[in-house]
Amino acid sequence: MEKRVVITGLGICSPNGVSIPEFEESLRSGTSGITFHPQLKELNFSCQIGGKPEISETKLAEYFTPLQLRGLNSSGIVYGVISGTDAWKDAGLEISDGSSPDWDTGIIFGTGILGVDKFREAIHLIDEGKTRRLGSTSVIQTMASGISAYLGGILGCGNQVTTNSSACTTGTEALLMGYERIKAGKAQRMLVGSCSDHGPYVWGGFDAMRILPGNYNEYPEAASQPMSANASGFVPGSGAGALILEDLESALERGAKIYTEVLGGEVNSGGQRGEGSMTAANNEAVQRCIVGALKNSKVSASEIDLINGHLTATSKDSVEIKNWVQALSSNSVFPYINSLKGMTGHCLSASGSMECVASVLQIDKDFIFPNINCDEVHPEILDLISEERIPRKIIEEPINIIAKASFGFGDVNAVVIFKKYV
Missing domain, CATH: 3.40.47.10 (Thiolase/Chalcone synthase)
Structure with missing residues (x-):
C-alpha cells in the first residue's frame, strides 16, 4: 500500500x-x-x-x-x-x-x-x-x-x-x-x-x-x-x-509536528523543442507538468488556493502566468500567486527548496506573503489575471492547497502540490 x-x-x-x-x-x-x-x-x-x-x-x-x-x-x-x-x-x-x-x-x-x-x-x-x-x-x-x-x-x-x-x-x-x-x-x-x-x-x-x-x-x-x-x-x-x-x-x-502533507507532483522536460531551449521553457511542457501534478495529486484546479511561482523578474514572468492560466483552464477564479524572489533574489539551485519552505510556512500559519516591488503589475499579466490575485500586502486567511513550481535551464520543470494536513 x-x-x-x-x-x-x-x-x-x-x-x-x-x-x-x-x-x-x-x-x-x-x-x-x-x-x-x-x-x-x-x-x-x-x-x-x-x-x-x-x-x-x-x-x-x-x-x-x-x-x-x-x-x-x-x-x-x-x-x-x-x-x-x-x-x-x-x-x-x-x-x-x-x-x-x-x-x-x-x-x-x-x-x-x-x-x-x-x-x-x-x-x-x-x-x-x-x-x-x-x-x-x-x-x-x-x-x-x-x-x-x-x-x-x-x-x-x-x-x-x-x-x-x-x-x-x-x-x-x-x-x-x-x-x-x-x-x-x-x-x-x-x-x-x-x-x-x-x-x-x-x-x-x-x-x-x-x-x-x-x-x-x-x-x-x-x-x-x-x-x-x-x-x-x-x-x-x-x-x-x-x-x-x-x-x-x-x-x-512518534508524535511529530506535521506542517503539511505532500500530495504529489510532476517532473518533466520540454526537450528543448518548440519554444524550448537551453535557457527558455517549452510552454507545452510547462502546462503538461502543471496538469500532471494536479492529476497525480488527485486535486482539481479549482481547489488551489495559492501558486508559489518560479517568477524570476524577467520578461518570462508573463509567459509563466499564461501557462498557468491555460493549464488551470477549468478554474473560474485564478488562485493567488506570489514569488519569493522579490525578497531573496533568484537563489539558483537553492531556490526551489527555499520556496518550498516558504510555501509550507504559508499553509501551516495561514497567510500569503506579499509580492514586494510590484507596485505596477506588468500589463501583459493584467491581460491574463486580475490584479487582486497578486497580493502586495500580507493576506491572513486559511490556506489549504498550494502549487509550487520551479522551471530551470535545460528546459526542465517540476511542480509539487502541498495540502494542509487534517
Missing part, C-alpha cells in the same frame, strides 16, 4: 533569514535580503548586488567542529549543513553518535555549482606546484555530492544518500524524489533540499548574459521585481532550504 507523506521539519538559510522564525517574520513583513557587494563593483560587474545569507563565526561553530572548519571554503556546504541540521532538529530527531546508522532515513540534497571558491583556491595551488597544500577536504568540498556527504556523516543516515542537480528546478525535484521513495516504502524519512554557492564565480556567467539588473546598484532592496512592469532582470542569490519528509504512520507514532 502506498504511504502518505508529510513534512515534519524545516530549515532555511536565506538572505532574509537564517532560521525559520527569522525567515517567517521576513515573509510576513516583506523584508528583502538583497544587498550591495563591493567586490562585484571592483570586478566591474554590471549588477553589483545579490542575496547572501549572513553567517557569523559564532553561528558556524554551532554546526561544525574546528576540524571540519579547517580549510572549509564552500558557502553552499555551509548553507546546506545549517539548513539541513536545523530541519532535522525541528523534526524532533536526535543526532546519534552511536556506531550504527539510521537505516530508515536518507538524504537527497541537490546543488548546481558547488565549491567554486575551493576550486579556485585549488587551481592556484596546483599551478604554483603546491599540490600538497591542497588539504584533505578539497575533493569532498568540490564534488557535487559533497553537501549530501557532509550531511550524511553529521546526521548518520543509512538509507539512500545522494545529490541531484537540475539547475533552478533542483530543490523541488529533490523533494519529489524523496516523496517517491517514502511513498514506495523504501524509507521512513528523507531529508530533502538544495543549496547554492554565492559570489562572483557563480554569478559572473549570468552578468555576462546581461539578464541581471544593472541599474539598481544604489537601491538593492528595490531591484528584484517579479511580475512588475518595471522588472529588468533577476538578482542573483544564494542559500539553502531543507525539509524532513516522513511517512504519516511514522510521524504519528
